Amino acid sequence: MPAPSADRTVAPAPGGLAELEARDITAWFGDRMVLDRVSLTMPAGGITALIGPSGCGKSTFLRILNRMHELVPSAQLAGQVLLDGTDIYDPQMRLMDARRSIGMVFQKPNPFPAMSIRENVLAGLKLTGTKASKADKDDLVESCLIKGGLWNEVKDRLDAPGGGLSGGQQQRLCIARSLAIKPRVLLMDEPCSALDPTSTRVIEETMLELANEVTIVIVTHNMQQAARVSDTCAFFLASQGTPGVIVEHGDTNAMFTNPQDERTADYVNGRF
Ligand code: ADP
Numbered sequence: 020m021p022a023p024s025a026d027r028t029v030a031p032a033p034g035g036l037a038e039l040e041a042r043d044i045t046a047w048f049g050d051r052m053v054l055d056r057v058s059l060t061m062p063a064g065g066i067t068a069l070i071g072p073s074g075c076g077k078s079t080f081l082r083i084l085n086r087m088h089e090l091v092p093s094a095q096l097a098g099q100v101l102l103d104g105t106d107i108y109d110p111q112m113r114l115m116d117a118r119r120s121i122g123m124v125f126q127k128p129n130p131f132p133a134m135s136i137r138e139n140v141l142a143g144l145k146l147t148g149t150k151a152s153k154a155d156k157d158d159l160v161e162s163c164l165i166k167g168g169l170w171n172e173v174k175d176r177l178d179a180p181g182g183g184l185s186g187g188q189q190q191r192l193c194i195a196r197s198l199a200i201k202p203r204v205l206l207m208d209e210p211c212s213a214l215d216p217t218s219t220r221v222i223e224e225t226m227l228e229l230a231n232e233v234t235i236v237i238v239t240h241n242m243q244q245a246a247r248v249s250d251t252c253a254f255f256l257a258s259q260g261t262p263g264v265i266v267e268h269g270d271t272n273a274m275f276t277n278p279q280d281e282r283t284a285d286y287v288n289g290r291f
């Protein structure tokens with residue numbers, strides 16, 4: 020198991036890096052409880068990995084962190100999500116403000132295929148009603164594509180359709196797109212599981228760079244990936260139809276080398 024590369028210096032940016040804290044999150048679909056009082060602090064400027072078997076509620080938890088859970092009509096929720104101490108579910112907090120602070124990248128790369136690479140990066144500005152001059156937009160496209168690790172590959176064809184890129188490039192375009200609205204937290208739901216090892220490596224390097232300016236939460240089934248990129252880790256489990264809980268969380272290195280719970284030891288060592 021490679022050692023986690025968590026040895027980074029973090030420069031706090033005003034209004035930038037934020038801590039995300041979930042407090043006693045309980046979630047239901049209809050009358051079925053799928054998460055039971057899950058609490059987790061995701062430190063500012065760190066990468067937190069969420070691991071655990073399929074169906075234990077990791078994606079649901081991630082969607083709760085940026086208020087996408089409420090898009091499902093049968094979904095219900097109790098608990099709090101605090102962004103630097105402010106409850107994102109507080110009626111005073113506008114939904115758009117919560118969502119623009121907390122970006123999301125999904126398992127399957129989903130750029131707008133017919134839109135150009137440039138338009139894809141700028142798409143979030145339209146959605147959030149953010150005004151920018153042409154020069155500002157050019158700068159933003161360049162800086163987001165640099166941060167997404169894609170600039171060198173696409174700088175000569177920014178008007179080509181996003182759908183023409185390879186899978187790994189499309190995922191990096193999605194990362195660049197999510198960065199354009201300057202989120203304080205970036206949620207990534209198995210961002211590499213549809214990608215080949217080379218693209219995966221490039222995205223991991225991109226994540227490690229990005230952690231200097233955005234708090235990252237990543238769901239992954241790849242234990243080596245969790246060990247390589249994350250500072251802290253949370254192990255989710257839902258046994259025999261019970262709702263998902265966090266069995267153990269903490270420093271990634273400690274959890275992988277010296278797990279405190281037998282079930283964590285079994286999982287990180289591939290025994291179930
Ligand atoms: P994971 O990401 O860990 O695989 P999910 O959060 O996707 O787990 O799912 C947790 C549980 O919630 C599963 O039992 C799943 O079937 C259920 N679930 C997820 N989404 C929905 C939904 N939209 N409607 C009803 N049940 C759902």
Ligand code: MG
Pocket residue numbers: 077078079
């Ligand atoms: Mg999932």
